[in-house]
Amino acid sequence: MNIYDIAKLANVSIATVSRVVNNSPKVSPKTKEKVLAVMKENEYTPNAFARGLGLGSMKTVGIICPNIDDIYMAKAVSYLERNLHAHGYDCILGCSGFKQEEKVDYVRLLLSKKIDTLILVGSTYAGNGKDESDTDYIREAAEQVSVFMINAKVSGDNIYCTYADDFQATYEVTKAFIRRGKEKILFMYDSESYSARQKMAGYEAALQDAGYPIRGNLKFKTKNDIEYTRDMLLEYNRTLDFDSVLATEDGIAIGAVKYAKIKGLAIPEELAVVGYNNSILAISSDPELTSVDSKLGVMCKKTVERMIDLLEREIQIEKNVCVPCEIVRRCTTDF
Structure with a gap:
């Protein structure tokens, strides 16, 4: 007890x-x-x-993300800081990297700073889905302070998660491709994180519901890097046969757009492309990129609001909140 x-x-x-x-x-x-x-x-x-727990608050929140040079992470920290300041809270930021031992060390470091609560940004903190012990350090942290997670889902007492409905988003994109006659949809990803697994599951479910086979050679792992992705597609061009691309990041999707230009493929007629996160890259692309908006700003706002309800208003809050995504249609698709 x-x-x-x-x-x-x-x-x-x-x-x-x-x-x-x-x-x-x-x-x-x-x-x-x-x-x-x-x-x-x-x-x-x-x-x-x-x-x-009942003693005075320092009005300070610890925020940890893997790396701040990533567009998604930088925006998340900006959204969080703005919302926290509106409620009179300061924040301490740590960038943990992706290695398990680094994540554990950073959590311990921020806990030593007498923070009121801890926010972990990114699905990497939910582990790889194979070993639950990967997230034991989060449950241990939650014995000291409440832990809020953005775009990740971890079970445990005093852990509260807000995440995008990535499964439904990729399901809808894949179904849209199929309705437009696309039969060889290349799924491109850069990790096995919680979010990436949900995206792949949505993609696979849509294929199965349409009676299409799930082809292992159409699930292509790359880096979230435009030039690297472009070059990888050019290298594997002879073994890959695809008429559309669903990427888990905008940078990956733009790599596919650049590949299409080099190969002389008409977009979206011969190659349709969809990215993810609706970042500034999407409107910087030529042609402009259709992208899934994962509603990061909404997730950050809901996280801070629930934190205030828990810490200050003593309101029982939902453990898990799933935020619907939006497909922002631009020039790289015709649906």
């Missing part, structure tokens, strides 16, 4: 349980009586963590 169990049984927030433990005047007598009754009934003995 821990503080999360007591909060659940009493139908209050963990912060409320902690205030009762600390005999805070901010809790109504009725609520205090209810929580104490649940604690007594379950023979709960508060530990140092439970007592510490």
Whole structure:
């Protein structure tokens, strides 16, 4: 029995349980009586963590992302900082990289800074889907502060996730390709992250529902780099036969656009291309790129709003929030 169990049984927030433990005047007598009754009934003995939750706030949030030079990550941090400042919170930023040990070390480092909560940006923090122990460090962190995740989903007490509906987005794009007569849809990705797995699953589900085979040679791993992707497609040109491209990043998709220009393929008639994240690259492309808007700004806003509800208003919040995406149609598709 821990503080999360007591909060659940009493139908209050963990912060409320902690205030009762600390005999805070901010809790109504009725609520205090209810929580104490649940604690007594379950023979709960508060530990140092439970007592510490009710103490004063530093109004500081830790934010960790893999790397700030990525357009998606930079925008996420900008959105978060703006929303946090609006509520009077400062933030400490750490860039962990993608290696497991680096991610663990950065989480521990920010926890040592006496932050009020921790926000992890990016699906890399949800592990590779093969070993749940990859995310044990997040559950351990959540024993000290609430942990919010953006575009990732991890189970555990005191962990709250907001993520894009990537499955539905790629399902809809793939179905749109099929309706326009595309039969050889190349899926291009750069990782096995939570988000990438959801995107691939949507792509595969749409093919299956249409009665199309899932061809392993049409799932092509590359780097999120325009020139690298272009050159890889040119190198494998003789073994790859495709009439459309669905990429998990705008940079990858533009690499396919540049490949088409070199090969003299008409876009979108001979090669249709869709990217992801609706970044500035999409409108910088020639022709302008159709791209899935994963609503990053909405995810960041919802994350901060739920954090405030949890920390300050003591409102029970949803563990997982899924945000619908939008397909922004431009010149590289005709659907």
